Amino acid sequence: MTMYLQPKAIQDEMGEAFDMMYGRMSANLGVEIPFGSAGTQNFVLYGYIDPPTEIMNNTISAEQIGTEKDGTQVWRITHNGVDTHTVHFHLVNVQLINRVAWDSAVSMPDANELGWKETVRVNPLEDTIVALRPVAPSLPFKVPDSIRPLDPTHPIGSTTGFTNRDTDGNPITVTNELTNFGWEYVIHCHLLGHEENDMMRPFSIYVSPRAPGDLAAAEDTPGTVTLDWVNNASFPVADSFTIERATDAGFTTDVTSFSVDMPALTYDDSSVAGGTTYYYRVRAENAVSYSAWSDPVSISTT
Structure with missing residues (x-):
């Protein structure tokens, strides 16, 4: 060594x-x-x-x-x-x-x-x-x-x-x-x-993992928004991801959170309402800390 x-x-x-x-x-x-x-x-x-x-x-x-x-x-x-x-x-x-x-x-x-x-x-x-x-x-x-x-x-x-x-x-x-x-x-x-x-x-x-990147949102199926992102955390590693959804760009209105364990890098949000614009962001987490939020994305549901 x-x-x-x-x-x-x-x-x-x-x-x-x-x-x-x-x-x-x-x-x-x-x-x-x-x-x-x-x-x-x-x-x-x-x-x-x-x-x-x-x-x-x-x-x-x-x-x-x-x-x-x-x-x-x-x-x-x-x-x-x-x-x-x-x-x-x-x-x-x-x-x-x-x-x-x-x-x-x-x-x-x-x-x-x-x-x-x-x-x-x-x-x-x-x-x-x-x-x-x-x-x-x-x-x-x-x-x-x-x-x-x-x-x-x-x-x-x-x-x-x-x-x-x-x-x-x-x-x-x-x-x-x-x-x-x-x-x-x-x-x-x-x-x-x-x-x-x-x-x-x-x-x-x-101590914190790096923030995820390339967050993307798509409504391939009506009533369900599919999110995908890239895990940038090599070391310190990420154990899970927290997704935050809101109806405003400042993430202060109708805020909802979802948790996804590794190794999943996608999430289907089937709790959305039609005709609404949603904003999403994701962060990486481990046992002791968490990353900054990713760049947000927005999508308008049908």
Whole structure:
């Protein structure tokens, strides 16, 4: 089994890490640019409002590491700064594997660092190697995805305040737009003065299946509307589909729901009335979450 190290970075109190608005010394999380060379800037630091770069899939309980339904990742956190930071991870279980100093000295975890944790000490001038395994909790209800603007404090379409660098360090233009963060959590330094000054990043766990596509409606038989759609959910998988019907495009009037279990990708709605325009949409569901709605379709019955 081969698992690639995900390159992450920390920098603090130096020229690369400062408050862009007031010029204060700061500390930031970011990503290490792969295959960097001596004498070149080989990391990109991000603020909280920048697009998420830490994205993981949920782990199906009891799945072996490295299998299709396992979301385990191994990170190499390169600390280019001067302070030790306690990095706290929400939702995921984290295990320290070892540390590698810049002189290539390898140090194993201390006794109190063994096992799965939620906070890891990251020392300066070292690579901290950690394994992360997200497991969605078992809940008596389902949780939707977090869909919000990248920066809720600015209007949609704004370009203010973003780092405007991709993970390879290339210049890009980032626009404030609605973004699906999945199950949104955070990674941050647990030192209060740091986490309150932007040493925090969104952390996206993909638990919800992808929304179905190509929804179509036809009245092949009078009094029955036949619906067909495409299942776009590979992993996370979908266990069932929920169909919603209404008599208005906003799905607020005469709303009715139907449930269809996998592997069915069609449904016959024989409860329609003649001479009526109906609107339909469908979403994919699993045990813990559900997708966004598909694009709606409308049909007028005879």
